[in-house]
Structures are given as structure tokens and as C-alpha cells.
Amino acid sequence: MIYIDFNRLTPLEKKIHNTLLSYSREHDNITIIEAATINNCSVSKISKLVKKLGFKNYKQYVAFLYGKDLSEISHTGYFNELERIKKFIDDFDMTLVQKTVKLINSHSKIILFGYGPSFLCAEYFEYKLRITTNCFAMAAPDEVSIENLIDGDSLLFIFTATGKFASFENIYKMCKGHNCKVVIITEEYNDSLVSCCDELIWLCKYKQPDYLKPHEKTRTVFFIFIEEVIQQIIHNNLQTSDNKELI
Known part of the structure; x- marks a missing residue:
């Protein structure tokens, strides 16, 4: 990560x-x-x-x-999905969760986006944010919707398993025109994504098989990360509530 x-x-x-x-x-x-x-x-x-x-x-x-596969943090072999997820969990870095929560707390409007199955992750994250935070959260189905929703108080999360299905350059340029911050959450490392966001969160060094097309790859890693973010938000909410009771 x-x-x-x-x-x-x-x-x-x-x-x-x-x-x-x-x-x-x-x-x-x-x-x-x-x-x-x-x-x-x-x-x-x-x-x-x-x-x-x-x-x-x-x-x-x-x-x-040099745009190379980051050899120290990328594994070239493949595992079955359960083995891969176990290794992902063993390597899990909670500081990424804490940074993500801090980003969410610093914006009043959270917009979420993704193509294909990644959009389902965006919708799930929207639901979770709506029930655990007071911020406005909305999963945008397309670029037109994004443009209608974003402003200077917005944070756009883009979910992408590989970053290879479609480019996010136009979305990023559009967001910069509205002073909206863009964070890409990706499973696999793809150096081309760096120019399409303000911050990049790369989750997993254990790749899914290359013979799978982007839409065929699992989104398990995304859901695990989302759940950890939500649990951290819930934990922070409880701490805030306890502190208020002590005052």
C-alpha cells in the first residue's frame, strides 16, 4: 500500500x-x-x-x-483470491485509512466515481458515508454528473482496479477548473494515474491475473478498505460523543 x-x-x-x-x-x-x-x-x-x-x-x-513496476512493492506471481486477500490483510497499512478519514473530514461534499464494477464500490461507499457522517455524499454515474456536483468544497474519490479501462485526464482537468480535489484509489499500480489526481492511494502489491479484463477483476480489496475507513469514522464518532459527555 x-x-x-x-x-x-x-x-x-x-x-x-x-x-x-x-x-x-x-x-x-x-x-x-x-x-x-x-x-x-x-x-x-x-x-x-x-x-x-x-x-x-x-x-x-x-x-x-521511469514508469516501472515498483519491484520492491509489487509481486509478479499470482495467488488464488483467498491467498491474495490474506497477504493484502497481512500488509494492511492503517495510516492510509487515517489519511483518508482526515481527507473526508476536511470536505463538506464527497463525490464518488468509477467505471463498471468500480462504480458499485462508489455507491456502497456513498451509502456508508451517508449513515456515518454529516457530509454530503453522492456517487456520480458519469462525467456530466460530476461536473454538476463539484465545487471548491468538494472531494472526488475515483475507484479504479487497474486504471487501464479509460483515462481520467478530462475529469481531472474539469475538477481543477472547479477547484475540486481529486483522489484516485487504485488496486494495481499504474504510473499514468499520477497525472490525473492530486493524491493517489495504491492499495495492493499482489496483482490479480493479467488474463482477466479490468471488469472481470474482483473489487474485494476496495470493499475491505472502505469498511476500514467507515469503522475508523465510527470509532472517531464514538470518541467525540464520549468526550462531550465528560464536559
């Missing part, structure tokens, strides 16, 4: 990242010392940037720059 957030970077850190991204287009295997030299900064500054973005180490960040 990994959470990539470019909004956390300072202007200088964004400049460093953009410099390395451009440099990687013409040069192979940038070392961390080379990265520091190119940007006239210290190695520790590069390491801090990598951690701030959400990567475990520099090697993982470089793989991301």
Missing part, C-alpha cells in the same frame, strides 16, 4: 521532483548522489523528498520516475 501526495511538497521540493522527472527522460539509473548534484542539494534533501511523497526508499522512487 502506498499513498502518493504531491500537495505535501514545498515549492522547492516540487522543483526538485520535476527536474528529476525531466532528467529521467534522457538518462538511465539516476543515483541518489547524482540526483542531489543535479539539484545542487544534499542527499538528505532527496531522501526527505522521497519519504514525503510516500515512497519507502529512493530505489522505489526511481522506479516510479
